[in-house]
Amino acid sequence: MSDVPRKNMWQVAVAAGPVAPDRLQDFLAARPGMRMNCGVVYGEFVVTSLPTEDALLIADETGDIRKGTKSVGVARQYTGVAGHVENAQVSVHLS
Known part of the structure; x- marks a missing residue:
């Protein structure tokens, strides 16, 4: 979802801005429900981005x-x- 070439938490956090990457990792690790919510958001993005109704993911x-x-x-x-x-x-x- 970002322009970062390697999609790991550290590099995405560095690209996101001024917050230290370890703080962002701690934030997500402490909230297991956050990962599930991210999955729902990305799932909705993918479904709305597929070109046709009969597309397959x-x-x-x-x-x-x-x-x-x-x-x-x-x-x-x-x-x-x-x-x-x-x-x-x-x-x-x-x-």
Whole structure:
């Protein structure tokens, strides 16, 4: 939704303005409902932006197995790629 090339919270916060990025991260982390509300807002934006009523939006959750823990979101979690709990990074892709 922004012009920031990499969409992580830190870079979006830096682009947003004068508030320190860690303060914005703390704000969103402390309010789990905020993430759900953001999903509703983005969902409404996507639905109203689709060119026709018969357009199709596909959400695909993908798990990538990771050996280390340096990448954002890496944790021991279930991923379909491995078929069990593994050190992985899960992402959601929309097309």
